[in-house]
Amino acid sequence: MLLNKEKVLVGSKPLTLEDVVLVARNKHVVDIAEEQKEKVNRSREYVEKLLAEKKVVYGLTTGFGKFSDTYIPNEQAKDLQVNLIRSHACGVGEPFSEDVVRAIILLRVNALLFGHSGIRLKVVETMVEMLNKGVTPVIPQQGSLGASGDLAPLSHLALVIMGEGEAYFNGEKMDGGKAMSLAGVAPVSLEAKEGLALINGTQVMTAVGTLACWDALNLANWVDFTSALTTEVLRGVRDAFDPATHRIRPHAGQQLVAENIAKLTKGSKLMTNQAEIRVQDAYALRCVPQVHGASRDALQHIHDKIEIEINSVTDNPLIFVEEDKVISGGNFHGQPMALVMDYLSIAAAELANISERRIERLVNPQLNDQLPAFLTQAGGMNSGLMIAQYAAASLVSENKSLAHPASVDSIPSSANQEDHVSMGTIGARKAAKIVQNAYQVAAIELFSAARAAEYKGPENLGEGTKWAYSFCRKHVPHIEEDHVMYKYFAQLVEEMKDVEAAREAREQLV
Template sequence: MEVLALNGQPLTLADIEAVAVSRIRVEVAPSARERVAASRALIEQVLASGQTVYGVNTGFGKLADVRVSNENLAQLQTNLVRSHAGGVGQPMSEAESRAMLLLRANVLAKGFSGTRIEVLELLVALLNTGIHPVIPEKGSVGASGDLAPLAHLALVVIGEGEAFYKSERIPGGEALRRAGLKPVQLAAKEGLALLNGTQAMVAVGGLAVARAQRLVRLADVAGAMSLDALLGTPVAFDPRIQHARPHQGQIAAAAHLTALMQGSEIRESHREHCSRVQDAYCLRCMPQVHGAVRGALAHVASVLETEAGSATDNPLIFPDGNGTGDVLSGGNFHGAPLSYALDYAAIAITDLAGITERRIDRLLNPDINEGLPAFLSPDPGLSSGFMIAQIVAAALINECQVLAHPSSTGSIPTDGGKEDHVSMGMTGALKLRQIVEHVERIVAIELMCAAQAVEFRRPLKSSPRLEAVHDAVRAVVPKLEQDRVLAGDIDALASAIRNGAFNKWSDPA
């Protein structure tokens, strides 16, 4: 896919990543242009008729009952953007800023927002020229949408605020000038159409879930290598067991684990004379746990993808095709569907971290690691080996456990009680992003330890696929011959995971 045409369609997480990370070009589909023009025409008709319509010629939120004169409507929209740009904290990443631009443009392309085509075209132009609004990550309660983050995005549309352009942080108006673009002077309804919506939580949460989906498949890879190094058996992955309890995630994880271990010399060496009847749960139950995480993330991804193609602002404009229609106020900006889903993802990926850490401990603990040296040290006692790696994993998991506490249950009334129930979905998205980063490090620790453990089984080799993974680990982290600082190794391997170095060994399911 070289160009993504926007017409308000649902966007997959792959679509979002293609624009946000791979930076493919975006364009507006012709059908979207027609719908945008029709909805704008209805707004103009409302203004000409003198009707009072929320967000078009009234104040906002608690001030919705205040009528604003026609001569002040443009200033009303500009004031809205400026007044709501109160976000705090670190800026979102460029990928997250791009995802927000894409998602907001797609909402406008649905034709329910009442904006002019120029607003949509400028959002697309920001993407294609590489202008990324500086968007502080904190300040949204997830209803009426992500107001503060989207206001910072909208500032650049009107030539204000700040943006990153060619890796330089500069005033938004200057970024537009350098790229040969002109700001938009907002007309009636357009400021509100840029601010009302769930695009910040979809952007941050969607990119985090895409990373998590790759991570759970990589956990299969790390777990299979650990199982082999610990002289475990893949019998528990037999498809007959999985089909007796036919959750699709479990079936897929078991098939992946079986394929990863196919042809292992280590496995064959102990097949006939192993005295152990069953492996520990962290090994035997990988299909059940990893599979459940897959299922949870698949559900969350479907929620996010539906939201990416949804009209989430207020009011919504419904032309009837005859020059008339309705302007209806509702609550599609409320982030409840996303908030619940993001909390679910956080819980699932935190449990993935837990089972991963248990395998790390089994690799290192001399009481249970099947004859491997204590802490995988070549000289236990004099050297501590990977002792600290399990401790670091435990510390990261504890933080994940705290972060997995649901934010969706923490509504706090805002806006003078007008917005008396909010989703806190942005908090959920930010927590999930942090959890995923921690779990990338935990899986990196398992890969690092499993690669070391396999080498203690030489001259026997693991399966061809796992030997290739071992080589990929060694391309980043050398074998531990004597004690050294491990911090850089953990971060380097986590970075390689994040950048896709191990994707080729993860199944696409």
């Protein structure tokens, strides 16, 4: 695994979504801020003190869940932690992708560095070493209720830290101990409290949500490009984006999108004035600021909640050295993430919904301003983009099913001790799938609008839409005859999700 030599210093300042993406996907090196190491050490010393005093503390000298009233003597404290990890590693289904697992490890490291978990610094440093040397635990996607933390999936991470379980190294799936050995990372024998500290947290749902939110924020930029290009080739009415309209309904997202469309189409020879061709456009064109803007406002709220969560401590119990106390609370409960993951699902699904409606207008000869039917000049012999629209319609319909909220569900567990759970990890996984589907729809719209631009003359495009057209043509050629397109859709999605491409796109916007 090739690492980027640039560093993300964990513990020196709050992590951002971009920090997580740089480590998870761009493989930046991770280092621990020196000032946090002392906090971790003091917290561990406090745990040792509690053990010496034989204090009754949940998860330290007691069992877990319904067994919280069962006392565990000090001499069995280490075995308790090992048993915890082995018994809780009950994840099922396909494993998470490498970027998600790397994000999980990073977020767990960051939470532990606050010094409220009682874990040894050595364990945290081992996790950092795994990131930097490319050991990626196999973590099944299913099995978390999203309360008491992401217990099952995080246990699969802890297994590899112990030299057990399974992991990927240099692209090969293997025994976790072997992966650690090949990478030159020494496994850790867990001591009192450490197993619980590793698995009692919301880092799985939050890692999935962080990457999905980052992708959705960039998607919101891309669909402003695609909608501007579509509106332009359909000779849209520019008056709908006049700032006067949006000043008197001053939602931030709505105003931003209207400004973006106006900027992207500046200098266009295709946009029209009110009543020049038609008085007003269909909603999929005219209401882009209102629809995209509402999703943007939602995404900003989701972003803010995620940044709080990735810089929070979500263990139980929590150790407060300065106050000389240990508190059993509920910070592990995933409800704050569960709700915003459902919100993310809806916000991203709506960006895809309206994009598909614009694709329909591009290919439908009754709606597309005299463009060739299905954007092919040899209709009949060629089907053009007929089935591309089918694919987009399929994706948005799938999204509608996936957008049903997970957070309204709950099921009791641990003999009704844990009687309300968040289902936040299910919500995060669904949101990530919806975002990916939405990218596919946006790619189809960009592909379609760029082809339509060929018939209207790319030289007639606005300043920003010309950039979007060129971006598409850089990766996808114009081919008039029927040809295989799915590879081009996939290529556009890959390029749109690239960090550098996303940055360049943002530079074209307000």
